[in-house]
Each structure stands twice: as structure tokens, then as C-alpha cells.
Amino acid sequence: MNNPRRLSSSCSMTNIKSRFTHGFLRALSRINTRKPSTTREICKRFLRVKLAADASMASAVGSRRAWSRAMLLKMRLRRRTCRDSRITNDKKKKKKMSGSDQKEEVNGIRKAEELRGLVPGGESMEICKLLDETAHYIKCLSTQVKVMTTIADFYSL
Amino acid sequence: MSSRRSRSRQQSGVSRSTNNNITDDQITDLVSKLQQLIPEIRNSRSDKVSASKVLQETCNYIRNLHREVDDLSDRLSELLATTETDSAQAAIIRSLLM
Numbered sequence: 001m002n003n004p005r006r007l008s009s010s011c012s013m014t015n016i017k018s019r020f021t022h023g024f025l026r027a028l029s030r031i032n033t034r035k036p037s038t039t040r041e042i043c044k045r046f047l048r049v050k051l052a053a054d055a056s057m058a059s060a061v062g063s064r065r066a067w068s069r070a071m072l073l074k075m076r077l078r079r080r081t082c083r084d085s086r087i088t089n090d091k092k093k094k095k096k097m098s099g100s101d102q103k104e105e106v107n108g109i110r111k112a113e114e115l116r117g118l119v120p121g122g123e124s125m126e127i128c129k130l131l132d133e134t135a136h137y138i139k140c141l142s143t144q145v146k147v148m149t150t151i152a153d154f155y156s157l
Numbered sequence: 158m159s160s161r162r163s164r165s166r167q168q169s170g171v172s173r174s175t176n177n178n179i180t181d182d183q184i185t186d187l188v189s190k191l192q193q194l195i196p197e198i199r200n201s202r203s204d205k206v207s208a209s210k211v212l213q214e215t216c217n218y219i220r221n222l223h224r225e226v227d228d229l230s231d232r233l234s235e236l237l238a239t240t241e242t243d244s245a246q247a248a249i250i251r252s253l254l255m
Contacts, residue, residue: 042234134215
């Protein structure tokens with residue numbers, strides 16, 4: 001059975017871009033309906049815009065990717081508890097492979113701790129999945145930046 | 158007959174206890190795929206970039222992108238205060254982007 005979700009990468013990025021744009025613009029007009037009067041509200045507005053951007057991107061990708069699922073889950077939990085709720089994943093320490101020095105570099109890559117902290121949901125992924133998710137995450141992040149830049153430039157005119 | 162295709166394509170039965178199912182070749186393949194996406198490395202086309210450098214540059218790049226998103230959110234929240242968004246403008250933006 002063909003998996004209809006397996007679009008070609010260029011085609012799906014265009015779809016993600018347009019879904020993100022629609023969702024983000026809608027969120028921006030929602031945010032804009034309340035005019036901030038106090039400094040505190042202005043600060044909150046910045047956060048709302050940022051959250052809207054991340055949420056729109058994660059929704060545009062949907063549940064297709066582990067990183068977007070992790071981000072959507074985190075946002076749902078945050079909304080529910082209104083607190084900084086960290087999802088603590090089981091940090092499975094990878095077994096250090098005994099062996100030659102040749103493998104040392106790949107060992108370090110298998111750990112990839114820094115990367116795991118940056119990619120949503122990356123803490124408990126095995127390395128191949130982490131690298132795959134990272135590639136997609138980067139594509140989506142740069143799409144997000146491009147769209148937000150276009151919108152900001154437009155409003156600056 | 159269609160079994161759930163796991164995301165990591167060439168894997169069958171990824172076990173967490175041993176790393177033996179994942180070959181170093183698969184990892185280097187994925188790392189080189191990542192390499193193409195990082196502008197830092199793509200532009201300075203040196204012959205061989207070590208995998209750990211790719212990872213390092215990837216982390217830096219992701220952090221830069223996060224920072225850009227923050228800056229753009231800041232800029233947008235200020236701009237929102239001064240403009241009225243309406244559906245016509247939204248349509249214009251959409252047409253700019255498509």
C-alpha cells in the first residue's frame with residue numbers, strides 16, 4: 001500500500017511553507033487584536049509571536065516527524081499546566097563501544113549530546129533517527145526564518 | 158501487508174541496547190546528507206570535513222536559526238503595534254510568498 005504521506009522533499013517543503021504562512025498570519029492577526037498597554041504586555045506579546053511561529057511550524061509539519069510531535073506535545077502540556085513543564089525523557093546512556101581509536105569519532109557522534117539538546121524530542125532518539133530529524137528540522141527552521149523575514153520586511157515598508 | 162515503515166529507513170528492529178545494528182557507514186551517510194544543508198560547510202568546500210565538525214557546525218547553525226527566530230519575533234511584535242493587520246494585507250503577503 002502506498003504511503004500517501006511520502007511526498008518528494010521539495011514538494012512537501014512548499015506545502016509546509018504555505019501551511020506555516022497561513023497559520024502564522026492567522027495567529028498574528030489574533031495577537032494583534034489586543035493592543036498592549038503595559039510594558040509587561042509588550043513583553044508577553046513578543047513571547048506570543050515566538051510561540052505562534054513555533055506552533056505554526058510544528059502544526060504545518062504535523063505528526064509526520066518526531067520533532068514536530070515532540071514540540072506539539074510540549075506546547076499542549078505548557079498550555080495545560082501554565083508552568084515550565086519539562087518533558088523528562090529517559091536519558092539512555094549509549095553503551096560506549098569498546099574498540100579501536102578509529103571508532104572514537106563515530107562514538108562521539110553517536111552521543112551527539114549537544115545536538116540532542118537542540119532538536120525537539122532528540123534526547124531519546126537513536127543516532128540515525130536523530131540525524132534524519134535534524135536534517136528536516138533545519139530545513140523547516142530556515143523556511144520559518146525566510147517567511148518571517150518576508151512578513152517583517154513587508155510590514156516595515 | 159504493509160508493515161509500519163520505521164523512519165530510519167534501512168533499519169529493521171532498532172534495538173536500544175546495542176548499537177551494532179547501526180553501521181558506521183549509515184551514520185556517515187546521514188552526516189554527509191546533513192553537511193549539504195549547512196551553509197558554512199557548503200560554501201567553504203574543503204575536501205573532507207570531519208563528521209564531528211559537521212555536528213558542531215550543525216549545532217551552531219541551529220542556534221543561529223533560533224536566534225534569528227527570536228529577533229524576527231521581536232521585530233514582528235513591534236511592527237504589529239504600529240500596523241493594522243487585515244485580511245487584504247494577509248492576502249498580499251501570501252501572494253508574495255507563494
